[in-house]
Amino acid sequence: MLFVTTGLLITDLALQPGLPTPPELFGPDKIEHLLAFFVLTVLARMGWPRRVWLTSIFLLSYGIGIELVQGSTIFGRTASAADFVADLIGISLGLVFAHLITRHAPR
Numbered sequence: 001m002l003f004v005t006t007g008l009l010i011t012d013l014a015l016q017p018g019l020p021t022p023p024e025l026f027g028p029d030k031i032e033h034l035l036a037f038f039v040l041t042v043l044a045r046m047g048w049p050r051r052v053w054l055t056s057i058f059l060l061s062y063g064i065g066i067e068l069v070q071g072s073t074i075f076g077r078t079a080s081a082a083d084f085v086a087d088l089i090g091i092s093l094g095l096v097f098a099h100l101i102t103r104h105a106p107r
Contacts, residue, residue, distance in 0.1 A: 002043055002047075003040065003046075003047050006040060006043055007062070010040065011066070014036075014070065015069065015070070015075050015077070017076045017077070029086075030082060030086040031086075033063075033083050033090060034089050034090040036087075036090065037059060037063060037089075037090030037091050038091075038093050038094040039094070040059055040090075040094070041055070041091045041093075041095055041098065042097060042101075044059065045094070046098070049102065052095070056091060056095065059087075059091050060087075060091065063083075063091075064084060067079040067080065067081075067083055067084050070083075
C-alpha cells in the first residue's frame, strides 16, 4: 500500500505544470528523480522481495512513461533523457541498498 501511495504521489508531482525554465543536464530535479526512484525501488523490494526483475522492469517502464507523458504538450513539461538516467541511477542504488539491508537483516 505504501508503494502504491508513494507512486501516486510521485506521479502527481511529476505531472504538475512545470515552471518555464530550460531543462538542465545536472539540475536539482535530477536529485529529485534519483531519490523518488530510490524510494520506490526500496519499497518495491520490501513489498515483493522475490520479484527483483519484475519490479525493476516495471520501475524502468514507469520512468520512461513519465518522460513520454511529460514530453507531450498537455502538461507543459519537457521530456529529458537525463531525467531517465537519474531514474535509472535511483533504481540501481535502491536495489543495492535493499540487497544490503536484507542481507544483513536478522532472520
